[in-house]
Amino acid sequence: MNIRADVTCFHCGHVSAELVGPKGAPVHPGMLRPDTIANLVLPRAGQPFRCLRCG
Numbered sequence: 001m002n003i004r005a006d007v008t009c010f011h012c013g014h015v016s017a018e019l020v021g022p023k024g025a026p027v028h029p030g031m032l033r034p035d036t037i038a039n040l041v042l043p044r045a046g047q048p049f050r051c052l053r054c055g
């Protein structure tokens with residue numbers, strides 16, 4: 001079963017992307033929905049996601 005989640009900034013509340021993947025799987029950039037990441041800078045291994053609004 002797949003789950004879907006918004007990637008929401010804890011600082012400003014902006015939703016920068018959406019991810020979809022199997023329940024219980026580790027989160028990784030490949031789970032981001034391509035149509036939601038047009039302006040998102042994908043993080044490298046070990047780096048956090050950055051908010052599109054406040055960085």
Ligand SMILES: [Zn+2]
Pocket residue numbers: 009010011012013014051052053054055
């Ligand atoms: Zn933000």
